[in-house]
Amino acid sequence: MIVLFGHQKGGVGKSTIAINFAYQIQKKYKDLALLDLDSQNSAILFNQLREQENLPCIKCIKDEDIDFKELISTYSKNKNNLLIIDSGGYDSDINRAALIKADLIITPVGISQIEIFGLQKFRKILKEASQALGKTIKTNVLLNNVDSRSKNKLKDLREYIKDKSNYFNLLDTTLHTRADYKNSYGEGLTVKEYNKKGAAQVEIKQLVKEIYKLLNK
Ligand SMILES: Nc1ncnc2c1ncn2[C@@H]1O[C@H](COP(=O)(O)OP(=O)(O)OP(=O)(O)O)[C@@H](O)[C@H]1O
Ligand SMILES: [Mg+2]
Numbered sequence: 001m002i003v004l005f006g007h008q009k010g011g012v013g014k015s016t017i018a019i020n021f022a023y024q025i026q027k028k029y030k031d032l033a034l035l036d037l038d039s040q041n042s043a044i045l046f047n048q049l050r051e052q053e054n055l056p057c058i059k060c061i062k063d064e065d066i067d068f069k070e071l072i073s074t075y076s077k078n079k080n081n082l083l084i085i086d087s088g089g090y091d092s093d094i095n096r097a098a099l100i101k102a103d104l105i106i107t108p109v110g111i112s113q114i115e116i117f118g119l120q121k122f123r124k125i126l127k128e129a130s131q132a133l134g135k136t137i138k139t140n141v142l143l144n145n146v147d148s149r150s151k152n153k154l155k156d157l158r159e160y161i162k163d164k165s166n167y168f169n170l171l172d173t174t175l176h177t178r179a180d181y182k183n184s185y186g187e188g189l190t191v192k193e194y195n196k197k198g199a200a201q202v203e204i205k206q207l208v209k210e211i212y213k214l215l216n217k
Contacts, residue, residue, distance in 0.1 A: 010089030049188030
C-alpha cells in the first residue's frame with residue numbers, strides 16, 4: 001500500500017507526522033519504506049541522527065536513487081508492504097504523480113486563514129490530478145498544531161472541509177501543538193521513544209490506528 005503525506009503548502013507537519021507514523025506502524029508490515037520527497041530531506045536527516053546514536057532505522061529513500069514506477073508497482077495495492085511518501089511542500093510533477101498513485105492521502109493542516117487558502121490551492125491541484133487520472137482523488141485532512149487559540153478558526157476550517165467533501169474527508173484524530181515533536185526530532189527520536197506516555201504519543205498512536213483501519217477497509 002502507499003500512504004502519501006501530501007500538501008503543496010510547506011510547514012504543515014508532513015515530515016514530522018510521516019516519520020512518527022512510519023516508525024510506529026513498521027511492525028505491521030513485511031516491507032516498509034519511506035520515500036523522502038522533502039527538499040530538505042527531513043526523513044533522511046532524521047535517520048542520520050539515529051545512525052549516529054546507533055538507533056535502528058527504517059528504510060528511507062531519495063527519489064533520485066530509485067525508479068519511481070518500479071517502486072510504486074512494488075507497493076501499490078499490496079497489503080503486506082507499505083510505502084510512505086513524504087511529499088515536498090510545493091507543486092511538482094513527482095508530487096502530482098504521488099497523488100495519483102497513492103492508495104491513501106493524508107493532508108495535515110494548521111488552523112488559520114492562511115491554511116484555508118492553502119487548502120483552496122491544494123483542492124485545485126487535486127482537481128487537476130483527478131482530471132488526469134479520470135477519477136476523483138480525495139484526501140484525508142488531519143488537523144495539526146491545534147491549540148487553545150484555534151477555536152474560532154477551527155469552526156471555519158471544519159465548515160470549509162465539509163463544504164468541499166468531494167475532495168476532502170476530515171479525520172477523527174486531531175494533533176495538538178506539542179513541544180515533544182521538535183524536541184524528539186532534534187535527538188533523532190520518535191515521540192514514542194522520547195516520551196512514551198506523552199500527549200503527542202497518545203495522539204500519534206490514535207492516528208496510526210485510524211490510518212491502519214482506512215488502509216484495510
Ligand atoms: N503538532 C505539532 N506541534 C508542535 N510543532 C509541530 C507540530 N507539527 C509540526 N510541528 C513543527 O512544525 C515545523 C514544520 O513541520 P514539518 O517540517 O514536519 O512540516 P512539512 O509540512 O514537512 O514542511 P515542508 O513542506 O517544508 O517539508 C517543525 O518544526 C515541526 O516540529
Ligand atoms: Mg517536510
